[in-house]
Amino acid sequence: MIKLHHLNRSRSLRILWLLEEIGQPYDFITHMRDEKTNLAPPELLELHPLGKSPMIEMDGDVVIESGAITEVLCAKYAPAMIPDAGTPAHIRHLEAMHFAEGSAMTPVLLNLYVGRLGEAGAPLHPRITEQLDSHFAYMESIIQPSGHFVLDDLSAADIMLSFPAQIAMRLRSAETYPKLAAFVKMIEARPAYQRAVEKGGV
Numbered sequence: 001m002i003k004l005h006h007l008n009r010s011r012s013l014r015i016l017w018l019l020e021e022i023g024q025p026y027d028f029i030t031h032m033r034d035e036k037t038n039l040a041p042p043e044l045l046e047l048h049p050l051g052k053s054p055m056i057e058m059d060g061d062v063v064i065e066s067g068a069i070t071e072v073l074c075a076k077y078a079p080a081m082i083p084d085a086g087t088p089a090h091i092r093h094l095e096a097m098h099f100a101e102g103s104a105m106t107p108v109l110l111n112l113y114v115g116r117l118g119e120a121g122a123p124l125h126p127r128i129t130e131q132l133d134s135h136f137a138y139m140e141s142i143i144q145p146s147g148h149f150v151l152d153d154l155s156a157a158d159i160m161l162s163f164p165a166q167i168a169m170r171l172r173s174a175e176t177y178p179k180l181a182a183f184v185k186m187i188e189a190r191p192a193y194q195r196a197v198e199k200g201g202v
């Protein structure tokens, strides 16, 4: 049995959504962020030294990192969501998987933390803004005519890029990034996504 350690208002909604898409039985616990610090509760530290979410328990193992969890679950239960190794689509897909956490989230997090510095952070804002815009514009540019990121149907890369795409909609606008806006609308309308939101909140 797969068990997801979900955290409210977090990236782990992606994994709850993926679990709903693949239709395997699973269990999950919603851990609540501390109301003052917004940090994960300490019980997650009993499972892994980083104490972050998402985290899954599966086959006697604990797996962290959204990208790794997505790859592991798709490889085992939804292989059609990852292009075949050795194809050009596989390379594009691999890039997108790593880009989601390895690149797109860097300016997003800098924006969040430097924003808390008020005036002291002002010298950093032009660079952060430029990086946010270039990463969101890159995402807009790689959306396929199908409306998905790599394949003509839902892929693991769509799952991973859903989070930065939703942030792009919060920080910018549908007019600036119409393809990202349509992507976000499409995924949020999926029954599996709606079930995940019902179960895990946002």
Ligand SMILES: N[C@@H](CCC(=O)N[C@@H](CS)C(=O)NCC(=O)O)C(=O)O
Pocket: 007, 009, 010, 011, 012, 038, 039, 040, 041, 051, 052, 053, 054, 064, 065, 066, 067, 101
């Ligand atoms: N790159 C990791 C990031 C994990 C992460 O930072 N999770 C956040 C939630 S979005 C978290 O657990 N924050 C609470 C904390 O750090 O205490 C992943 O994609 O899984």
